[in-house]
Amino acid sequence: MKSIFFLLVCFVCVGLNAQTINLEAKAIELGVDRISKINGTKIYRLEKNDLYGFADENFSIIIPCENDYSEFIGDHYLRIRNLNGKCSLFDMSLKNYVQKDKHYISIIYTIITGDTTKSFFSSSNSIEDDSIIYDIEGKTIANIKDFSISMQGGNEYGIIMLENGNGSNFKMLNEFGKEIASFDYIYCPYKDRDFFYVRRDSNIYTNPIRKYGIVNHEGKELLKINYDKITFQEESIIITLKNKISVLDRNLKLKFRLENAIDADGVRGNAFLTQYPNNKWKVINTNGKTLFTVDAKKVESYPHNLFKVENQNSSYFVNMEGKTVSSE
Incomplete structure (x- = not known):
């Protein structure tokens, strides 16, 4: 039994060594310094003088x-940048460029x-204000100019979220690139609710006023x-309007x-940490x-469900x- 195990180990080692020798031989044949297989694909990565290239299974x-x-x-997509600073997107499964x-x-x-999942990316040329959103096949969806796709916009309602360079303006596009709405800020608080938390600003250069609300994927x-503050929790939403504070459930129904x-x-x-006049505080479930x-x-x-209580001294x-569980 030990002899059989030893032979199996030897066969495995020989196979691994053959694979290593094969890649080394191929590297010499292709005139590169190193070749490595990309896990989960039929693509090989090539390296020569600290620059990278790629080869197929043949x-x-x-x-x-x-x-x-x-x-x-x-x-199965590869984003690369050449020595001229130009970027390309390559589809490794189809072995062709989506953008170059x-x-x-x-x-x-x-x-x-x-039930449909769709993927998008954006690209731009060297001039300003020319960003374009494409679907994953490279079809143009929308010219978004100086906007970019926002990380705030993860949702399950087909909305592409955009934001401008300094985060002062956000837009909602549908999957076909049509603009649904535009606000000073947009955020999707729940992935399983058709809620988009939005903000409108006014008098931004004199006496800034910010108002908050919630819209759906249709705007x-x-x-x-017109709310002064909205706070989201797992199962509740706190809304404030002119010093009147209410707690809603996730269906926007009043709880208390x-x-x-x-x-x-x-x-x-x-739970809720609530402040009252005359330095009174409550924690409410x-x-x-x-x-x-x-x-x-x-x-x-x-x-760890702790609260720090501070007084004068x-x-x-x-x-x-x-x-009380500890003093500072």
């Missing part, structure tokens, strides 16, 4: 060693519309854009109001029940029941 060169940067994006010699090519973004207002509160924020465990009350100059939430930590 060791036919499909991209010469003229690139100083390469990155795998998506399932661009000033910039973004990562691939995926959105979901019903329809679900929560009017925080009467006389002057500020409220969500904390871990879906999702049913509106007060868990504890404390008089303090300041109260902050901390990890002292500070200490309490738990969700309001019991």
